[in-house]
Amino acid sequence: MSNPRPAPAPTPLNVLVGVSGGIAAYKAAELVRLLKKAGHHVRCAATRASTSFVTPLTLEVLSGHRVYQEEYLVGDGSGDELHMTAARWADVICVAPATAHTLARLALALADDFLSTTALAFDGPLVLAPAMHTVMWQQEGVAAHVEALRRRGAIVVGPATGALASGDVGVGRMAEPREILDAIHRLSQPAPLAGQRVLIAAGPTREAIDPVRFLSNRSTGKMGFALARAAAARGAATTLVAGPVALETPPGVERVDVTTAEEMRRAVEVAAPEADLIVMAAAVGDYRPIEIRSSKIKKGDAALDSIALERTEDILAGLRAIAPTALIVGFAAETDDVIDNARSKLESKGADFIVANDVSRSDVGFASEENEVTILGRGSEAHFERQSKLHLADRMLAHFERALANRERQPA
């Protein structure tokens, strides 16, 4: 069994909690309470709309300070620009809940209230806990704002899936205050993967049949890209070998684009000998046409009898020989007997961990924003409940980090 290191005690931080106008604003009070209990200094900034949901008096009593509201336009008599004072004071700004409107303001660098003006004057870490109805969360405009903020380094916690204020069930609930607190605490901890090299392969591969047709699979690369984003955020020098996907490169990640299984094998084998951790999250095609037709196969009335296929090389099985000391993680995308198949893969491929992934379900796995996995190790099994791929990626990396740390502690 792995022996987790205790989390280091967090350094007290100056946290400016921004509260915007959604039903989840009542949970901001709990977040302020938890932050204070953990020893942080807290001030709150309430948008005008938020004051209909949670009173500034509640936030004032819990934080021990007057709540910043719209008086910043007239000042407090000190002659200071209050938004600049708050921006200089804060080590971190955490907006919880972050409404669609406030996310838009932040993404577009609008500065039409105290919170957005302060955020614009602030160049430290921004932690956002969006909360809204599923339909709002899935709007293209909201997704684009969130993606733009993530690209600029904002840490987005949640939203979670569950019962919404409207009575519907879906993604959009604000992350629990405890989860937001954990994200803030990670900011004050040393980057756990600093000095480590992480190699991640993601997405599908594609094998040509003729100049217009190909064999591929339903992988979108989201899980692998989430892992690469999390590895870079945790301080690792991260290389991402990506099959054909429509995803942006996460910040700080070196990306190598490939198409076929053979190209993926070559790219992985270039980076693998240097890597401390290799995660094969790609859905590498097992077969390719023996012959690629040089011109398009003509459509006829008769059935096309067969396309002869040959096996591609098994990238995962070949890794141990070229990366003898790396921690090697494979994925088993299965539709039946998920755990049994994953366990036999662990044995046969010489991997340290296999992430078992049930791709028969439509709510998790391929193309979904969420995933639920079991990580099988040699003598260990850890289940990770259904959650966003980004959050899951972070938790999976913490799991692999413990294995890396245990390995370093073992005598050679």
Ligand SMILES: Cc1cc2nc3c(=O)[nH]c(=O)nc-3n(C[C@H](O)[C@H](O)[C@H](O)COP(=O)(O)O)c2cc1C
């Ligand atoms: C009852 C009620 C509940 C609302 N809940 C949310 C919510 O959960 N998320 C959200 O993005 N907007 C929600 N809104 C809309 C926001 O309050 C509205 O967009 C407001 O302008 C946000 O302003 P702010 O971002 O400055 O706080 C809600 C509105 C009402 C009236």
